[in-house]
Amino acid sequence: MRILLVRPPRIKQAITLSDFMFSEPLGLEMVYNVLKFQHEVEIFDMMIESKKLSEKAAEYRADVVGFTSLCIDVKKVLELCSQVKKSDSSIITVVGGTQTYLNPNAFCHADVDHIFEYTNSENLNKFYNLLSSGNIELVDGIRSKDLGYKSSNAKGRNEYMLPDRKSTAKYRNQYSYFGYRPAAIMEFGIGCEKVCDFCLRWRIEGVREKLIDSELTKKDLSSIEEQTIMFIDNDFLSSKEKLEAFIKLVKDLKLNKNYIMYGSVKGILEFKDYLKELKQLGLKALLVGYETFSNDEMHKYHKKSSTSDNLEAAKILSNLGIDVWASFMAHPDWGKNDFKTFRKYIKSLMPQITSISPLTPFPNLSMYEKYRNRLLYEANDFEKWSFGQVMIMPSAISLRNYYWELLKTNLYVNLFINKNTEMIKKFGVINILRILAGSLKAVKKYITLMMES
Ligand code: B12
The missing domain is CATH 3.40.50.2300 (Response regulator)
Structure with a gap:
């Protein structure tokens, strides 16, 4: 066929x-x-x-x-x-x-x-x-x-199989991760034991992490021609065994690449010595979910770390020279003062890049029921469920003011926190202009949403 x-x-x-x-x-x-x-x-x-x-x-x-x-x-x-x-x-x-x-x-x-x-x-x-x-x-x-779209009712999950990277040969020079272009993606361990309340990934992959078959990983790693590899594992810093297996593999294969990974704050604190070695082997940036300035929210999200752990992790990564691409979640009950505290908190962490998503109670999460009465859109307004749009009616300020606070925070972050000069040096003007154009697009959408609300 x-x-x-x-x-x-x-x-x-x-x-x-x-x-x-x-x-x-x-x-x-x-x-x-x-x-x-x-x-x-x-x-x-x-x-x-x-x-x-x-x-x-x-x-x-x-x-x-x-x-x-x-x-x-x-x-x-x-x-x-x-x-x-x-x-x-x-x-x-x-x-x-x-x-x-x-x-x-x-x-x-x-x-x-x-x-x-x-x-x-x-x-x-x-x-x-x-x-x-x-x-x-x-x-x-x-x-x-x-x-009749009947299901056999057999339970199963997506299998991580060997990809054929050549199948996208004509597109590959356009695939990128932030300033790293071209960049490939792959997974080393599937599943996540952190089970954070807002996250879909452990629901997709399961609550037990399993390393992908090492022969498959070896074959795949050897087939990647790009200089940069982004690991899509939910938390690369999940266990000593995983880190040791990866370090051994990179050494055995004599790889000399750039790596980008997701890393939990808990893992950063627990495995700082491994991070030093990973840095020497090519780790350039960690995507870290700092989430919020409020310990109460951290607790409700079932995060396994606190806001002071975040500060400690930031210090460790800064000392090691590993870039932090931080993500945060704006809670729908925040008011003007909370956003102010939030901006101050981001400043104390000083990540290289910051992204802020409004809390999104995706229909597969238990959080969906909790916020059902405050939802701004229906479950089948699919294009709204992007994790970038305000989905829950704010309780402390109007929706328009909430968008204004988000906008202000995004501008503040882009102008004063994200280290643009450092980034230009690292990735070149063209790459940074491409990324800034993307930011402007998002800002434009926020302004439209603010005017509409
Ligand atoms: C890499 C990635 C991306 C890539 C592209 C992925 C892609 N498929 O095109 C990029 C960076 C572009 C991206 C963008 C976005 N992403 Co994304 N992304 C991921 C990530 C980290 C890994 C996905 C992945 O590659 N998994 C591994 C592959 C092998 O799995 P898979 O695609 O499901 O494929 C398996 C099967 O589904 C099957 N399959 C897939 N396609 C097909 C087709 C056919 C015909 C068949 C038979 C089978 C089949 O084959 C595979 C077998 O194992 C996940 C998190 C995670 N770990 O899951 C988030 C994730 C998928 N992304 C997510 C989101 C929200 C987004 C964005 C909306 C975020 C945003 N606001 O920008 C955008 C949307 C892009 C758009 N449409 O404009 C959510 C998805 C939620 C959902 N319900 O779909 C996730 C789960 C992260 C999260 N927030 O929890 N993403």
């Missing part, structure tokens, strides 16, 4: 970070690698391509068009499925990705033939064998329109 694998384009009306962090569609590269032995497969990345999908599908003579999807993509993916069906009703449409795992029902639509609730090499091979022979049967993890 001829299979076209598609990443949908950026969603213009959503507030996204894609201008700062724009990585390869790793899931599609994995699917490609399973299917390429028996089928013709191509990846079409619409975040980069400008050609219309129906034109591409016709030119490629696609039998199947498969889409990956994140939360904000639902409507776009459905629209693209309809476009494909309209241009050629014999093309089979398939959808997979994070959002089909979290909300498969969102894709039950006349123009969607099959939904992969979860994906592994077994159900992929079984499904395509059936499809090639013209049969459709109930397969674990897959819901098909002709079977």
Whole structure:
């Protein structure tokens, strides 16, 4: 069969970070690698391509068009499925990705033939064998329109498979992580034991961390040509065993690369000696969730660290010369004074880069019920659930004032906290201008939202 694998384009009306962090569609590269032995497969990345999908599908003579999807993509993916069906009703449409795992029902639509609730090499091979022979049967993890989108009820999760990095060769020089371009992404350990209240990732990957098969990791690492690798593990600093396994691997393979990782404050404090070694091996930046200036909120979020731990972690990283890309969450009950305290707190931490998300009670989180009565949008206003938009009605100040405070804080951070001159030296003017243009886009969206509210 001829299979076209598609990443949908950026969603213009959503507030996204894609201008700062724009990585390869790793899931599609994995699917490609399973299917390429028996089928013709191509990846079409619409975040980069400008050609219309129906034109591409016709030119490629696609039998199947498969889409990956994140939360904000639902409507776009459905629209693209309809476009494909309209241009050629014999093309089979398939959808997979994070959002089909979290909300498969969102894709039950006349123009969607099959939904992969979860994906592994077994159900992929079984499904395509059936499809090639013209049969459709109930397969674990897959819901098909002709079977009333019924599920076999077998529980499963997405399998971390070996990706074929060459499948995105023509796009790879555009994939980046902040100032690092080109950059690849991969995962070393899957699952997260931190189970923070606001986080979706342990729900997607499970509450026990398991290192990915070392042979797979070795093969994958050796196939990456980019100088920079971003590890998407929820917390790279989760255990001594994990850190030792990674350090040994980098030394065995004699790798000489830049690494970017997510690291918890708890891990920074516990494994500072390993951080020193990681720095020597190429660790450039850690994405750290400092979250808030309030210990009460830290406690409610089930964070395993306090606001003074944050300060200590910041000191350790600064002494080691590891950049901090900090993330925070704005609580919907904050008033003017809280935002003031928040700005002061960010200043005391002095991260290299700061991002602030309004607390987002995603429909799969228990927090959703808690805030249900204060929600500003419906669960199926998919493009709003970007983790960048205010979703909960503020309680202490008006929505307009809340946006104003967010805007002020973002400007303050961009002008006085983010170390722009240092960044220009590190990444060059062009990269920093690209990133600043992304910031301006977000600021513009905040201003529009403020005026509308
Ligand atoms: C890398 C990454 C990105 C990349 C791109 C990822 C992509 N797929 O295109 C970038 C940096 C661009 C990105 C952007 C965003 N992201 Co993001 N991202 C991640 C991250 C760190 C890893 C995702 C990943 O690669 N996982 C590994 C791969 C292998 O898993 P996978 O894609 O699910 O693929 C598996 C299956 O789903 C399947 N599959 C995937 N596609 C398909 C297609 C078909 C046809 C089939 C059969 C199977 C299949 O194959 C794989 C088998 O294992 C996750 C956090 C996490 N650890 O999950 C957040 C995450 C997915 N992102 C998230 C969010 C919110 C966003 C943004 C909205 C943030 C923002 N405001 O900017 C934007 C949206 C971009 C846009 N549409 O404009 C949320 C998603 C929530 C949701 N319900 O979807 C997550 C979970 C983080 C979080 N906040 O909790 N992201």
